[in-house]
Amino acid sequence: MPRSCQNGAEETVRVVRRRYDCLRAIVTEPREKRALVEATETPRSTLDDIVRELESAELVTYDDGVWRPTTSGRVAAETHADHRETMGDVRAAAPVVDGLPHDTPLDRAFLEGVTVHEADRALPDAVVTSILESVAGARRVRGFAPAAFVGFADRFQSEALADDGELELVMGPDLLDLLTGHADDEETAEGTTVLAGEIPVEFGLWIADDTEAGVVVYAGQGIEGVLINDSPTAVTWAEELYERVVETATLAELVPA
Structure with missing residues (x-):
């Protein structure tokens, strides 16, 4: 993998980890900003920064007043969810296997x-x-x-x-x-x-x-x-x-x- 792609992937991982709750809400259901504020219980000013960061990482897009996930954004959210679940399984097994x-x-x-x-x-x-x-x-x-x-x-x-x-x-x-x-x-x-x-x-x-x-x-x-x-x-x-x-x-x- 070229270094530029690797750096981009690492940045995407950081954004998904940091902004996962908002990304998950958008993946679950494309929303207008007001609905997204309510779904994530995030102040509007803070949410503006979050969605712009997700947009900059090409994980979401703003279309006709609605925030929607890109295909890569949906897959990234699913991958992160699977990773979190797997880490939960690993932690549950730790007392037995360590x-x-x-x-x-x-x-x-x-x-x-x-x-x-x-x-x-x-x-x-x-x-x-x-x-x-x-x-x-x-x-x-x-x-x-x-x-x-x-x-x-x-x-x-x-x-x-x-x-x-x-x-x-x-x-x-x-x-x-x-x-x-x-x-x-x-x-x-x-x-x-x-x-x-x-x-x-x-x-x-x-x-x-x-x-x-x-x-x-x-x-x-x-x-x-x-x-x-x-x-x-x-x-x-x-x-x-x-x-x-x-x-x-x-x-x-x-x-x-």
């Missing part, structure tokens, strides 16, 4: 529109319930885990296998031993495919069918929180990460205790 290493490959594609379940030390089962509800009723569940806890592994497997479901899990040798040692019988293990492999991240991941994905962030001997997202973009990100882990995993046999 304990992870800074280079953790937790992508923006997953955090946009994410539902956050932060663990409550007084009600530790509440965050586990969000995981179980996500996999309940799914025909196929895939996932990997760098850690697990006795009791939770049983419940997760039970929900994933209900109604003849299929469960495919990648886990390290220690987790394989843990899950094997707590399987109740041959029927419990049926429908489960266990893969042994290296988990290159410090969070767990699951994909319910092809419609929802979740991330489990651990904390010591418990769970810090759970993130769940059913957007196609988030599911695609989860599937790509899962496939990278599966590539180096090998089939293991789950033998009930």
Whole structure:
């Protein structure tokens, strides 16, 4: 991008950020100045400066007594709104994910529109319930885990296998031993495919069918929180990460205790 275009883009970003409320009002509905004063609750003298600044940035135009957005103004407002929403999602997830290493490959594609379940030390089962509800009723569940806890592994497997479901899990040798040692019988293990492999991240991941994905962030001997997202973009990100882990995993046999 030529430097002149880059400078112009940076200035547009500043104007949109500074004058977003007024721009949003115009994008929502083209208005005469009086109506715009009322919609933005801005003094007329101040509003004159704002709309002129928006006009100078070619985000709005004055036509037949009415302020209207330009096409680029409408797109800029929509882009800024999306950015604000994404930043809100990131901030909501921060208490759960900020304990992870800074280079953790937790992508923006997953955090946009994410539902956050932060663990409550007084009600530790509440965050586990969000995981179980996500996999309940799914025909196929895939996932990997760098850690697990006795009791939770049983419940997760039970929900994933209900109604003849299929469960495919990648886990390290220690987790394989843990899950094997707590399987109740041959029927419990049926429908489960266990893969042994290296988990290159410090969070767990699951994909319910092809419609929802979740991330489990651990904390010591418990769970810090759970993130769940059913957007196609988030599911695609989860599937790509899962496939990278599966590539180096090998089939293991789950033998009930």
